[in-house]
Amino acid sequence: MRASTEPKPAEDKQQTIKTGADLLVEALIEQKVETIFGYPGGAVLPIYDALYRADGSFDHVLPRHEQGGIHAAEGYARVSRKPGVVIGTSGPGATNLITGIADAMMDSLPLVIFTGQVAKNVIGTDAFQESDVMGITTPITKHNYQVQDLEELPRIVNEAFHIAATGRPGPVVVDIPKDISATVFERDVKNEFHLPGYQPTVRPNPLQINKLREALIGARKPVVLTGAGILHAGGTEALKSFVSNYDLPVTSTLLGLGAFPGDHHRFLGMAGMHGTYAANMALYECDLLINIGGRFDDRLTGNLQHFAPNARIAHIDIDPAEIGKNVPTEIPIVSDARKALDKLNELEPATLDHAEWVEKLESNKQNYPLWHNESEDVILPQYLLRKVHQFTDGEAVVTTDVGQHQMWAAQYYTFNRPDRWVTSGGLGTMGFGFPAAIGAQIADKDSTVVAIVGDGGFQMTMQEMSLLQERGLPVKIIIVNNQALGMVRQWQEKFYDKRYSHSIIDTQPDFVKMAEAYGLHGYKMENIQEIDRELGDILNNDKPAVIDCRVVQQENVYPMIAPGKGSHEMIGVSKP
Amino acid sequence: MKRIITAVVHNRSGVLNRVTGLLSKRQFNIESISVGRTETEGVSKMTFVVDVEDERKLEQFSKQLNKQIDVIKVSDITDKQIVARELAMIKVLTTPQQRGELQAIIEPFRATVIDVSKESMTVQITGNSDKVDAMIELLRPYGLKELARTGLTAFTRGQQLHQTEVKPYSILN
């Protein structure tokens, strides 16, 4: 191909004059991109001009801050399992995206992020709005590119989508110098990709599958741990068959919730720092732990020295580097979770000799359920979350921010279906929850989407209320308002002798008026009568709403494994 | 334990940055890295000498490298029959009277003198790292003015006699 900055002779100008940005747009259309979360600026002006020309090809969502846009793209990706597409300008546009990129990396969410860059001939001169996007994003991306030549652009876009969405998903950044998006080119360029170093292993090794089956048959105390990998694999049905083939008890990581029905009689609840007694004791006492698509994060394992001390560990993960990283693993299975489960399900089911164990777990479940205080008037946050479940029949897409409310949502909003739970687990990003709900609602127009947020975190990205106003998206924002950075306050209460250093915030905006300022309905609820009477209607109408729920500030999330403790050393297991 | 790991990489911009960034982010203790082109266009080879605590850390090292999109192949060649070389240049303080003495020291190492001045002499040596270390130690008492080493580069010999299998990642097979 010939690239030139000169327009071609006049005759066939109309049909053929395209810029690098048009190439990008064509590549996005080819990738079947429907939604773009983007924010314009100098270095992406040529791209925005091409988007203008391609009017109608995409739904372009304009957040009010790039961070809001990228969290929305994450919510979109989590619910649709398709890559979220993000555009930001160079310099501050790109740096505003960083938190979202790091978040997506930690939680393995497929994103393709296009950043504008200053023109190639001034890169490295501290040009206006230049930032070293490659340098900054290398450690927080699955891969990143800077386009050096117009000819590479279609191939790179193609590769970027492939890398983001296959294997272990993750964010891919494509940095595009402005002169490249502005360059006029004359004919089609090839876009086949060339990735000799990238071939994720998606099929399990049959020997390891057999080993797992033998281990299962020999096990007296088996337990399955579900992680987000099952959701990425779309493996829920295969998992259900596997579990029923051997009648196995199941627990989950925070991000694996929904992979297995929360109301199933063999489900023990979430495990980990704020997991249930039954789940954590099952991990502690089991003799065979089958981790499917979880990465043994420290919030899940607690002190590794006390983690599953008597268990043989089997681990199914698409990323070989996760296997054996934190926990020595006897039966490693590098595979897509669904493909591995399908293989397991091809084998003859077996009746295990584990009646005693199953009974014990059942009695743990009965004797040590999640508990919370009771109230006749003031709102307890746990009660609120149970009501949200009830009013939405457990069918809503629930997004959360980070903090106590997030844990209560995990504990009390029982998820029975996959891809309904959107939360920031690995990075724990405050400000994630509400914009993620916007992306989730865009991906799933028909479901009720509820954003459960703290009064602290909501204030980090609440400007995105503009998007609800602009689009009439019926997202319901429930502010679990304890007038505090609750999770911090809880740690200060427990581990710092109640020295509440900068964690109580009694100065707040009037959230109802804020909502109204954005043309939304705002509600304030201060007692359970109001919740019982009004919340159901609000959650079930088709309008956006901001619901400021005043909850008891002193409530703590229990049970809890204190930092450094083992999973059997929970505090707050039963009522004091 | 010290291991020699090689990585064949797809030579795209950013790959060096990505690999070295990864090693520091994951706190690997690198003794040396050398990089250069190979016989295949667009493909480079990196040789790392790492000091790892145990097998698990070693396995992580290889897996994390392998995970990078532009890394094509990672091999731990420590236990194979290999040829490994590095080059060092050493500027040693010498009086003209000591030159002969130094010549005698470096000769068995097949090192060569590549520069001489009034108060110093620069010696070049090629070999495996132990040999280079040994010569440096002998020269140290004279006073080392400057020392530069390329880091080790290595590959397996054409013929492997008692083939000690390169330990494969157990999970991949």
Ligand SMILES: Cc1cc2nc3c(=O)[nH]c(=O)nc-3n(C[C@H](O)[C@H](O)[C@H](O)COP(=O)(O)OP(=O)(O)OC[C@H]3O[C@@H](n4cnc5c(N)ncnc54)[C@H](O)[C@@H]3O)c2cc1C
């Ligand atoms: C305040 C707070 C408290 C928390 N408390 C807890 C807690 O009590 N318990 C808890 O569990 N977590 C808790 N977390 C979350 C925790 O930090 C981790 O984010 C979480 O445990 C990770 O879950 P995961 O391993 O299932 O998901 P991820 O971190 O998303 O890992 C997914 C794994 O699946 C693999 N994978 C991806 N695709 C596939 C596929 N197709 N097939 C197979 N494998 C695949 C990936 O390689 C990866 O290893 C908390 C977080 C916060 C912010």
Ligand SMILES: Cc1ncc(C[n+]2csc(CCOP(=O)(O)OP(=O)(O)O)c2C)c(N)n1
């Ligand atoms: C961006 C960011 N800053 C700081 C933190 C540390 N942090 C974790 S939870 C928390 C408190 C959150 O308070 P709030 O949003 O009100 O939720 P609550 O815990 O009260 O439910 C803080 C400050 C974080 N996770 N993210």
